[in-house]
Amino acid sequence: MILAIASGKGGTGKTTLAVNLAHAFGRPLQLLDCDVEEPNGQLFLPGDALVEEIVTIPVPQVDESLCDSCGECGRFCAYHAIVSFGAKALVFAEMCHGCGGCAKVCPQKAIREIPKRIGVVEKRKSGDIVLLTGRLDVGQAMAPPLIRAVKECLNQNMPAILDAPPGTSCPVIVTIRGADFVLLVTEPTPFGLHDLKLAVDMVRELRIPFGVVVNRVGSGDDRVHVYCRRENVPILAEIPDDRRIAEAYSRGNLIVEALPEYRDLFADLAKKLLKAGNGGGG
Amino acid sequence: MKKLVVISGKGGTGKTSVAASFAVLAERPVIADCDVDAADLHLVLAPRIRERHDFTSGHQAVIRQQDCNGCGTCSEVCRFEAVEKKNRENGAVTYVIDPVACEGCGVCVRFCPQRAIDFPESLCGEWMVSETRCGPMVHARLGIAAENSGKLVSIVRREARRIAEAENRSVIIVDGPPGIGCPVIASLTGATLVLVVTEPTVSGEHDLERVLALARHFNMPAAVCVNKWDINPEMTERIENMAGSSGAKIAGRIRYDRAVTAAQMQERAVVETKAPCVQDIQHIWKQLGL
Ligand code: SF4
Numbered sequence: 001m002i003l004a005i006a007s008g009k010g011g012t013g014k015t016t017l018a019v020n021l022a023h024a025f026g027r028p029l030q031l032l033d034c035d036v037e038e039p040n041g042q043l044f045l046p047g048d049a050l051v052e053e054i055v056t057i058p059v060p061q062v063d064e065s066l067c068d069s070c071g072e073c074g075r076f077c078a079y080h081a082i083v084s085f086g087a088k089a090l091v092f093a094e095m096c097h098g099c100g101g102c103a104k105v106c107p108q109k110a111i112r113e114i115p116k117r118i119g120v121v122e123k124r125k126s127g128d129i130v131l132l133t134g135r136l137d138v139g140q141a142m143a144p145p146l147i148r149a150v151k152e153c154l155n156q157n158m159p160a161i162l163d164a165p166p167g168t169s170c171p172v173i174v175t176i177r178g179a180d181f182v183l184l185v186t187e188p189t190p191f192g193l194h195d196l197k198l199a200v201d202m203v204r205e206l207r208i209p210f211g212v213v214v215n216r217v218g219s220g221d222d223r224v225h226v227y228c229r230r231e232n233v234p235i236l237a238e239i240p241d242d243r244r245i246a247e248a249y250s251r252g253n254l255i256v257e258a259l260p261e262y263r264d265l266f267a268d269l270a271k272k273l274l275k276a277g278n279g280g281g282g
Numbered sequence: 283m284k285k286l287v288v289i290s291g292k293g294g295t296g297k298t299s300v301a302a303s304f305a306v307l308a309e310r311p312v313i314a315d316c317d318v319d320a321a322d323l324h325l326v327l328a329p330r331i332r333e334r335h336d337f338t339s340g341h342q343a344v345i346r347q348q349d350c351n352g353c354g355t356c357s358e359v360c361r362f363e364a365v366e367k368k369n370r371e372n373g374a375v376t377y378v379i380d381p382v383a384c385e386g387c388g389v390c391v392r393f394c395p396q397r398a399i400d401f402p403e404s405l406c407g408e409w410m411v412s413e414t415r416c417g418p419m420v421h422a423r424l425g426i427a428a429e430n431s432g433k434l435v436s437i438v439r440r441e442a443r444r445i446a447e448a449e450n451r452s453v454i455i456v457d458g459p460p461g462i463g464c465p466v467i468a469s470l471t472g473a474t475l476v477l478v479v480t481e482p483t484v485s486g487e488h489d490l491e492r493v494l495a496l497a498r499h500f501n502m503p504a505a506v507c508v509n510k511w512d513i514n515p516e517m518t519e520r521i522e523n524m525a526g527s528s529g530a531k532i533a534g535r536i537r538y539d540r541a542v543t544a545a546q547m548q549e550r551a552v553v554e555t556k557a558p559c560v561q562d563i564q565h566i567w568k569q570l571g572l
């Protein structure tokens with residue numbers, strides 16, 4: 001089963017949920033940190049970085065002795081990542097998506113592709129949990145190819161939890177595509193509800209079964225509950241607004257370890273998810 | 283004209299609440315919500331929309347089923363796993379493109395031997411110019427599963443600057459996107475100062491390091507404020523030391539205050555209430571010297 005954890009906006013407790021839930025399953029599983037711009041999972045599940053794999057995307061390199069400045073590459077590229085205004089073609093590698101088109105359309109065969117580093121995938125083990133972390137290099141703009149690289153490391157024979165980036169745009173889609181179930185984490189506040197609605201539209205569009213976890217219950221009002229009832233969206237867990245949780249989180253501690261009274265909450269959620277993942281639907 | 287970009291590394295650190303407060307405190311600002319993915323500022327500033335514009339970005343490949351002969355070239359050349367093989371009712375093979383996965387590169391369009399692939403522009407969202415009680419505001423809504431939020435961020439940023447120049451306004455307050463990727467990079471262009479709102483947590487510390495590295499990468503002066511600092515005073519100090527030694531200015535601390543959420547419920551900026559943390563935010567605004 002592949003379970004993705006997402007939220008319309010950041011800071012709703014996605015990572016908290018991912019790491020504590022990973023523990024609560026109490027069996028070997030993989031946790032994929034796909035929030036490659038700000039990966040945090042490893043802060044809560046320490047273990048040595050076992051293997052670090054460099055991730056690259058192919059970008060064009062122009063052989064100037066062959067380029068006759070015809071401009072075909074520049075006319076083709078949808079991202080303005082290669083240009084040739086009557087001069088030798090120039091590559092702007094940070095805008096390149098690595099589609100390979102320019103090399104294919106160049107009549108002079110003057111373009112070849114070379115790998116460009118965009119980040120790394122780190123693999124570590126923390127107890128029963130295999131943690132795969134994608135980490136985008138600072139200054140790099142392209143998160144999706146790195147997320148794809150993290151997902152390629154997935155072992156299909158072991159359950160997996162995917163920690164998605166915040167939002168509803170392409171990096172999130174790349175993460176949750178192919179998941180069996182999505183958990184949307186939100187807060188009972190105006191911001192929380194607004195961003196939850198966007199996230200619900202997104203998973204509905206992708207046709208993936210989903211449920212909601214409301215975090216910091218007690219800090220706002222019941223608007224998220226009202227919405228979920230009206231939309232027939234199951235609320236699978238509620239985590240109270242407890243300053244001790246915030247404090248444990250601030251130190252990098254797992255809630256299930258620092259505050260044992262919350263163990264049942266995560267264990268129950270794990271049970272519900274296993275049921276949903278085994279064909280129960282959302 | 284000055285431009286302040288408020289970012290957070292990880293989201294949910296109170297960035298939007300802080301930005302909304304600055305919008306109230308600033309004199310004649312233009313406000314730009316560049317968090318186009320999860321735009322929340324309008325929930326506080328209650329904009330009256332004056333203009334709406336479509337945001338189209340790039341193209342989307344679509345295979346005309348009647349012209350596809352099932353050769354599979356598109357699926358071979360696509361590097362984004364966007365082409366899916368399907369069987370027709372009569373059993374023949376055909377291909378369709380998953381609009382969500384297509385990055386609009388156009389390779390399949392160009393190399394389809396049957397020329398069976400259309401490449402229409404894709405509508406990715408909209409951007410708006412509005413009036414708020416604090417001044418004009420530019421904001422946007424990115425369509426679900428849309429790409430290129432960086433480009434939409436750039437539009438919002440440019441439009442805000444245009445208004446500031448036209449109306450002779452002295453400061454632009456930008457609510458920035460989370461992360462360190464394409465949207466954030468797009469929001470930073472032309473900034474006078476970047477304020478990072480962080481939290482005293484291990485993840486806040488980790489994300490802050492990355493955001494500050496990004497600011498340095500673009501030679502951008504940065505300031506840091508720790509929100510909910512009293513949740514973990516030791517961590518707050520550690521973060522401030524780290525930020526200071528990497529060249530960022532320490533702009534101040536904001537206490538843990540439930541009134542921040544209460545203000546949000548009333549659709550007000552925190553500084554429009556009598557919350558205890560108001561003085562913290564006012565102090566930070568003064569420190570920024572904008
Ligand atoms: S590989 Fe594709 S995206 Fe990159 S420069 Fe060439 S045409 Fe543009």
Ligand code: SF4
Nearest residue numbers: 360384385387388390
């Ligand atoms: S336009 Fe590019 S990404 Fe889209 S289906 Fe064609 S080859 Fe794939």
